[in-house]
Amino acid sequence: MQNSEAVTLSAALLAVAGELTQRIHDGVVARGFEGVRPAHGFAFTRLAPDGATVTDLAVHLGVTKQAASQLVDELVRKGYAERRPHPADARARLVVLTEAGWACTRAAEEAAAEAVRAWGEVLGEGEVRELARKLLRIAPDGPIRPVW
């Protein structure tokens, strides 16, 4: 495989990723959730099951815990999350989604589905599934970071 092919593939991948992020964001805004940034979405996916501590969130996002704490401040101020006392550790606080937070998460899922559906119209649904399988096999498990 030549370098130029690798560059073409990389550019296409980053372009698709950038457009996907934009579409999800637009879709969330169109569903009436304002003041949310794409980074919040990645926080939501970590908070979603049972909540998480600020430190958990910092590791997940690959930022300092101060930055994670500031992000939680913002989510709390906007009504998407709240800080509850941690059941097993008095130092820690469990950050959980509010009902608005759950609603926003569902909106993001719908927006993602909409974007993926657009790919299905070009590639066909079977090929999209195959794309997903390939990407899952090469996806890392570490923190999800901004692309640049």
Place this chain on the structure above:
Amino acid sequence: MQNSEAVTLSAALLAVAGELTQRIHDGVVARGFEGVRPAHGFAFTRLAPDGATVTDLAVHLGVTKQAASQLVDELVRKGYAERRPHPADARARLVVLTEAGWACTRAAEEAAAEAVRAWGEVLGEGEVRELARKLLRIAPDGPIRPVW
């Protein structure tokens, strides 16, 4: 296709894109180019053939022309680009890569090829080519933006 599948696909795509950016960046640094950010790489791809104006660059990156101008300042200061008078418009200036800029571009191509090679070891080269074909078909042609 269910929402949850779309979310899984989106997460995998963004994770792969984030890791690719990181690997290219690390590879460029490992080849001795310091003080470059991933955003510079996208600027390089626009400057590479024959140079471009600040406004061209701003459109390509999806930022204001002031931001593009600041980015060019930085590239000039670090020796990767220079401003030359524009042959056909005295208002404009043609920003072109220096030899160091070209060397950095080649380093980025090598790093990208290395990252893609790692995928080839998991998927096989044929499947990687197929992945590239699929991504190219759904890639937008607009400006390349940060993922979030």
Place this chain on the structure above:
DNA sequence: CTCCAGTAGTCAAGTAACTTGACTATATGG
């Protein structure tokens, strides 16, 4: 039990990469 090194979180201040607003120099169509 009682230290005490380690961890969870926050407060405060600094930094970097953008933005908006205002301006100069050149281009171009009527």
Place this chain on the structure above:
DNA sequence: CCATATAGTCAAGTTACTTGACTACTGGAG
């Protein structure tokens, strides 16, 4: 040749981070 549009820059403001310093709590060693 004048009016309006465009290329670029300067200056200041914003925002999402960072580093550094601190308090409160934990949990194992002596």
